[in-house]
Amino acid sequence: MRSSTLLAVLAWLPAAALAQTPPAAPLTALTVEKIMRDPAQWIGNSPSNIGWSEDGKRIYFLWNPEKARRDSLYSTAASGGAIRKVSVAEQRSLPTTAGDYDPKYTRKVYEKDGDIFLLDLKTTKARRVTRTTERESDPAFALQGQLISYTRGGNLFTWDPATGETVQRTDFRRGSRPGNGQPTDxxxxxxxxxxxxxxxxxxxxxxxxxxxxxxxxxxxRLNPKAIWLGQQTVQNLQLSPDGRFVTYRLAQEPAAEKIAVVPSFVTASGFTEDLSTRTKVGAPQTAYELGIYDIGRDTTFVLGYKELEGLDQQPAYRKEYALPAKAPAADATDKAAPPRKDKPATELRRVEPYGPYWSENGQRAFLVIRSSDNKDRWIVSLDPTTQKISLLDRQRDEAWINGPGIGYGPGNVGWLPDNQRIWFQSEESGYSHLYTVDVTNGQKKALTSGNFEVQKAQLSRDKKLWYLTANKTHPGEQHFYRMPVDGGPLTQITSMPGASEVTLSPDEKTLAVRYSYTNKPWELYVMPNKPGAKARQITNSLTEEFKSYPWRDPEIITIKARDGADVYARLYRPAKAEAQGPAVIFVHGAGYLQNAHKWWSQYSREYMFHNLLVDKGYTVLDIDYRGSAGYGRAVRTGIYRYMGGKDLTDQVDGAKLLAEKYGVSPQRIGIYGGSYGGFITLMAMFTQPDVFKAGAALRSVTDWAHYNHGYTDNILNSPYNDSIAYARSSPIYYAEGLKGALLMCHGMVDTNVHFQDIVRLSQRLIELHKENWELAVYPVEDHGFVEPASWTDEYKRILKLFETNLRPGATNASGSSSGGN
Missing domain, CATH: 1.20.5 (Single alpha-helices involved in coiled-coils or other helix-helix interfaces)
Incomplete structure (x- = not known):
């Protein structure tokens, strides 16, 4: 193409982009093209990142009613009223939502644009603490609120608001300590x-x-001690409340490991560009230590953990690989027979420390310590003077430690106002609940209990109440509660069915509520902090086109699994179901995620696709299989060492229920899902070929030995230690079992589940001489698709797959004969 022609085309594009779009007609019939459009353009954009002004007079949130390319900051008065867009000038003057408050909540220190500011909450005036070209971060109050601490260039500094004096508290240096020039030979x-x-x-x-x-x-001696780090880096610098100690975490990165590279073919440069992504499961991980700098003694220490209870305890699965108690005698002629050990040598596991967390009076501290294999979490008291730790609580899980308020880090922890009891969340009972432990006598108490999860917990500012978010009324609902600080009955505040995400006003008298229901996307509401109070809707985000369609409210049902467990699911049924009609089972991604709930799904496109399928006569089942969130520890860890076990049989049991109770033909059931859902789809098509006639596996893991360490090692352990778990959990080993029609879709620049994964499986299918499969690739898409064209192409293929294979004798494989696609 000549340059003049190219310029003419480029000149035309803006005019076309600015062309007026006529108002959308009511949405009377769903098609793939309609539902896979940019959600911000045709559904509306829900408010997010809800926050209050420090004086409690205004609510701020991100929103996009203008259908711009990105969200903007908006605000409204706490009492309601007009919503206005926040100007750039006003945004510059606003403090950040993150920061540290002094004990009396009269001041707040925060970082903004790499500098530190001190805010007087009464006058709302901010005082600049630093103005440098270097970045200052991690601001906090120190010495009982007398000083402000922060980090710069890997060192700790303090600033005195009364005098304006800045003091460098540490002098960390990379490399080794130089010699003194004296000969040693x-x-x-x-x-x-x-x-x-x-x-x-x-x-x-x-x-x-x-x-x-x-x-x-x-x-x-007038300056801080030079602390030589070698090749380590320093993190989490803290000054103790009495100013005597600086604690810090040392991180030692492993030796350079091979990094998986993802090639990007469609680029602005016209050349293939390589994206460096991550290592694979089993690669060496960062090692951590806790350092203590005793300023008074000008001495540093590294905390030891050898006496930590259970540090040498090996996981139970290792017994499957242990040598027999007595090895058979070697043949007398075999002089080279190696010696056998009846018992492997004891080894101490590596740990990762978090903290310390100091009591408000500054007299006590505790740490959270997690084992590198993630099977233990210890809470210990710390005496920095003697570098001694004492066990307060140990949670052991032969699978892996996690759950609401726990996660993979320190979890939700803190001190009660008596400076004597620590609070934390634990799955000790099988569900994540709130506990306290007394550091003086070790007495532990459960503040909440029952077959539900405490998903969030925070103390009121006066430390007299707990505010909790929990699914107490139903696993698929989330409500806001309050409870006395020492435990007692939970008082429910919110009442709208679905989910309420609450942000308290500074005076805790008003709730900003981000609320949604199954068929209603998230909107902002405001209500008094009183049980049964009426919530007033602030935003109206939905377009008239979206509201014109009667989006379904699916039934929440339970499936009795083969092992007796109750498995929750969403069920979508046609108004006039066809006898022995077709059905599709959807498998959500992430594994540990909940989707059979009563609020707007993060799988909104899939939700709309399910409505389209029901319009076409399909029954759709969306299962919270074993491994899903919201149902406690037993469900969360139900996939340990066997992904494709109970999580797959839950899908099979769901298919059986569809046939036995809902009139579905057992020969006309399809399955699909993305990421973890794609993995389950592959396992279903390969190992249960007589149950599922067609399957669409999207961005699927095909071999867990090629996935990342942080996720996979917890569930399957390391591949070189637990090869059994990897062999039985990876679809690539079962590809020979494929009978039905399989569609695979994958983004070529997927930096999460690499495109290599699906290429390896494709080669396996080729070598097995399988013909009933196809692979659709998307050159510019990462793990989560972005472009509407990609979504549309993918779901047209999925619909075609089901229409072709679950409707014998269909006149048009694309499905246009039954309403278009």
Whole structure:
């Protein structure tokens, strides 16, 4: 194409983009093209990132009613009223939502644009603490609120608001401590002594040098001790409340490991560009230590953990790989038979420390410590003077530690106002609940209990109440509660069915509520902090086109699994179901995620696709299989060492229920899902070929040995330690079982589940001479698709797959004969 022609085309594009779009007609019939459009353009954009002004007079949130390319900041009065867009000038003057408050909530210190600010909450005036080209971060109040601490360049500084004095508290340096110039070799020591004895000038100069060194050492006492890090990096610098200690975490990165590379073919440069992504499961991980700098003694220590209870306890699965108690005798002629050990040597597991967390009076501290295999979490008290730790609580899980308020880090922890009890969340009972432990006597108490999860917990500012979010009324609902600080009955505040995400006003009298229901996307509401109070809707985000369609409210049902467990699911049924009609089972992604609930799904496109399928006569089942969130520890860890086990049989049991109770033909059931859902779809098509006639596997893991460490190692352990778990959990080993029609879709620049995964499986299917499969690739898509064209192409293929294979004798494989696609 000549340049003049290209310029003409480019000149035309803006005019076309600015062309007026006529108002959308009511949505009377769903098609793939309609539902896969940019959601912000045709559904509306829900408010997010809800926050309050520090004086509690305004609510701020991200929103996009203008259908722009990105969200903007909006605000409304706490009492309601007009919503206005926040100007750039006003945004610059606003403090960040993150920061640290002093104990009386009169001041807040925060970072903004790499500088530190101190905000007076009464006057709402901010005072700049730093203005440098370097970035300052991690601001906090120190010395009982007398000082402000922050980090810069990997070191800790404090600033005194009264005097304006800034003091550097640490001097961390990369590399090794340089020598003092003195010889260490015996021969060199002899020569040096000889020189000093023979020559007066050498002896005098040596005495002068030693005098200078003594003076420099005396002057250096006024500055912090130089702490040499070697190749380690320093994190989480904290000054103890009495100013005596600086604690810090040391991180040692592993030696360079091979990084998986994802090639990007469609680029602005016209050349293939490589994206460096991550290592694979089993690669060495970062090692951590807790350092303590005793300022008064000018000495550093690294905390030890050898006495930590259970540190040498090996996971139960290792017994499957242990040598027999007595090895068979070697043949007498076999002189090279290696010695056998009846028992492997005891090894201490590596740990990762978090904290310390200091009591408000500054007299006590505790740490959260997690084992590197994630099977133990310890809460210990810490005495920095003696570097001693004492066990307060140990949670052991032969699968892996996780759950609401726990996660993979320190979890939700803190001190109660008596400066004597620590609070934390634990799955000790099988569900995540709130606990306290007394550091003086070790007495532990459960503040909440029952077959539900506490998903969020925070203390009121006066420390007299708990505010909790929990699914107490139903696993698929989330409500906001309050409870006395020492435990007691939960008082439910919110009442609208679905989910309420609550942000408390600073005076805790008003709730900003982000609320949604199954068929109603998230909107912002405001209500008094009183049980049964009426919530007032603030935003109206939905377009008239979206509201014109009667989006279904699916039934929440339970499936009795083969092992007796109750498995929750969403069920979509046609108004006039066809006898022995078709059905589709959807498998949500992420594994640990909940989708059979009563609020707007993060799988909104899939939800709309399910409505389209029901319009076409399909029954749709969406299962919260084993491994899903919201149902406690037993469900969360139900996939340990066997992904494709109970999580797959839950799908099979769901298919059985469809046939037995809902009139579905057992020969006309399809399955689909993305990411983890794609993995389950592959396992279903390969190992249950007589149950599922067609399947669409999207962005699927095909071999867990090629996925990342953080997710996979917890569930399947490391591949070189637990090869059994990987072999039985990876679809690539079962590909020979494929009978039905399989569609695979994958983004070529997927930096999460690499495109290599699906290429390896494709080669396996080719070598097995399988013909009933196809692979659709998307050159510009990562793991989560972005472009509407990609979504449309993918779901047209999925619909075609089901229409072709679940409707014998269909006149048009694309499905246009039954309403278009």
């Amino acid at each position: 015996k021969a060199e020591k002899f020569l040096r002594a000889q020189q000093l004895a023979l020559f007066d000038v050498i002896r005098q100069r040596d005495q002068d040098q030693k005098a200078r060194q003594r003076l420099q050492k005396a002057l250096a």
